[in-house]
Amino acid sequence: MAPVPQKQQLEGEETIPEKDSSSSNSHEVLMKSKVTVVGSGNWGSVAAKLIASNTIKLSSFHDEVRMWVFEETLPTGEKLTEVINRTNENVKYLPGIKLGKNVVADPDLEHAVKDASMLVFVTPHQFMEGICRRLVGKIKGDVQAISLIKGMEVKMEGPCMISTLISEKLGINCCVLMGANIANEIAVEKFSEATVGYREDKEVAERWVRLFSTPYFLVSAVQDVEGVELCGTLKNVVAIGAGLVDGLEMGNNTKAAIMRIGLREMRAFSKLMFSSVRDSTFFESCGVADLITTCLGGRNRKVAEAFAKNGGKRCFDELEAELLQGQKLQGVSTAKEVYEVLSHRGWLELFPLFTTVHEICIGRLPPSAIVEYSEHTPKFSLVEGSAQYY
Ligand SMILES: NC(=O)c1ccc[n+]([C@@H]2O[C@H](COP(=O)([O-])OP(=O)(O)OC[C@H]3O[C@@H](n4cnc5c(N)ncnc54)[C@H](O)[C@@H]3O)[C@@H](O)[C@H]2O)c1
Incomplete structure (x- = not known):
């Protein structure tokens, strides 16, 4: 497994305790956020790796990161999810990079999101309408979402950003994360930055910042969902x-x-x-x-x-x-x-x-x-x- 980066303190951020199994109690377990990544392409796999390196360290998150995989059969005849779970690598979209042992590939979309309190959407944008349709009524009511997806849906009345599509179809708040982020470079832990765009709730934005930030991936938040998302698109x-x-x-x-x-x-x-x-x-x-x-x-x-x-x-x-x-x-x-x-x-x-x-x-x-x-x-x-x- 790749070395676990040290926890980074962000300006104005509350101190989040490092994980200590001896101090966990049932209340804390109830409060912990559970993260599912919806998508497992090149960037989706890198996002899962970044997130998994943090959930394992920060006590406000469950260790396990579930990653929904659009199932494919590889030329070897094996299923992609089985290979990811056996080798801890997405051999098709991010070969040669260990995702973290706490990343679990799941081919069943509904099962993957069932218990999640934080959903990270990262698929090519043309698949999102169908994915949202499948998720209606299948997610918890208080779930928070973030979109790493670049692209938009065009309607007669104008463009519908993907974060808006997610918010409207699923009735949940959706932030965005965009930046100078060529996935293969972040996969090998080369330094880069990213921007979280949020609408109103700064505390939620800061939770996303904590979930993604590592010493080689610096994330900051701005109150401008549309601006951030349109830049990325x-x-x-x-x-x-x-x-x-x-x-x-x-x-x-x-x-x-x-x-x-x-x-x-x-x-x-x-x-x-x-x-x-x-x-x-x-x-x-x-x-x-x-x-x-x-x-x-x-x-x-x-x-x-x-x-x-x-x-x-x-x-x-x-x-x-x-x-x-x-x-x-x-x-x-x-x-x-x-x-x-x-x-x-x-x-x-x-x-x-x-x-x-x-x-x-x-x-x-x-x-x-x-x-x-x-x-x-x-x-x-x-x-x-x-x-x-x-
Ligand atoms: N790769 C990057 O460097 C990068 C960086 C930043 C943002 N992004 C954005 O992230 C999003 C996801 O890109 P990526 O690089 O993770 O994916 P990708 O282009 O590497 O892979 C395509 C993914 O789509 C899946 N797929 C194929 N058919 C599908 C279907 N019918 N339904 C659902 N999924 C299907 C494949 O299984 C695969 O996981 C895009 O919006 C992209 O613009 C990518």
């Missing part, structure tokens, strides 16, 4: 643009320009959608830091680079299957969802980068269109007051 669209620039070998200045224009559109979109979104959120790990890491190293960048290198002739679905081995791309579907929102509101010309990325993804424009901005300056006249966000 929209940066994947910008990363597609950055990957196209890489595939076209246009160099660092061009990529930096795409990132800057992208950040500006991220902020404008977020603030036009939700006036509560704070400027300061874009300077947290979930904002500019996540944008940078995703444009330098993430899977969206990688697949978009291959798309441009192939002159747009091989579609994203085919490249995703070939390059990601079961992992899911978010940027292409998010670009489509954002485009639908913009198109529905008549705002396409206010967001030239987001619009162009989608049109390249569907083959309407060539990859080289990613830098044809001279005639695409945002049309502020479309929305009164929008110029202030640029």
Whole structure:
């Protein structure tokens, strides 16, 4: 098992006693939070590892972390859950990393969430509507949730963030955790930061901060769920643009320009959608830091680079299957969802980068269109007051 990190004291945080089995009593056992991770891909497995390293140390949590696994049969003929529970490794999505002996893989969704008081949602966003439907009436009433999921659902009335979907479908409070977090780097305990976004209850946010924080994973909380979640979601669209620039070998200045224009559109979109979104959120790990890491190293960048290198002739679905081995791309579907929102509101010309990325993804424009901005300056006249966000 990986060495257990030392407990970290966060500013303004109450001191949580380290675990001591001799001091536990029945009241304490009743009060302990029980954590289930819903999802077990690359990031889901790393999240389970982080959490498990803390639940085993902190007396306010049960040691065991249940992890719901979308069951798969491996090429060896074995079930993925059986292999995870035997080897303590997710051999398909996070090979070579021990999750912690207190992580238990469970293929039965309802069983996995039955006793949980804290639910961590971390699946590709397209599966969440179905998962929520299956969970209605199956979870405890006082459960708290957090979403690590990037993406959104598009409805006629506008975007529905995944945390809102969870809150509305299940009738529970849902925070979010986003940041510059490429899972494979955190898996080998390289230092990074993350941001928890919460709505009202700061105490709940601090409980999530305690559950995730380690000396190599610094978490802070901000009162801006939509801002944090939109940062995490929209940066994947910008990363597609950055990957196209890489595939076209246009160099660092061009990529930096795409990132800057992208950040500006991220902020404008977020603030036009939700006036509560704070400027300061874009300077947290979930904002500019996540944008940078995703444009330098993430899977969206990688697949978009291959798309441009192939002159747009091989579609994203085919490249995703070939390059990601079961992992899911978010940027292409998010670009489509954002485009639908913009198109529905008549705002396409206010967001030239987001619009162009989608049109390249569907083959309407060539990859080289990613830098044809001279005639695409945002049309502020479309929305009164929008110029202030640029
Ligand atoms: N990987 C990262 O570096 C990273 C970092 C931050 C956030 N995220 C976000 O975390 C979320 C989860 O990503 P991930 O990297 O853990 O997953 P992944 O892309 O590595 O793996 C896909 C997962 O989806 C599961 N799956 C396949 N079909 C399914 C179905 N029909 N129903 C339910 N599940 C199904 C697979 O079993 C697997 O667990 C995404 O929103 C992603 O954007 C990922």
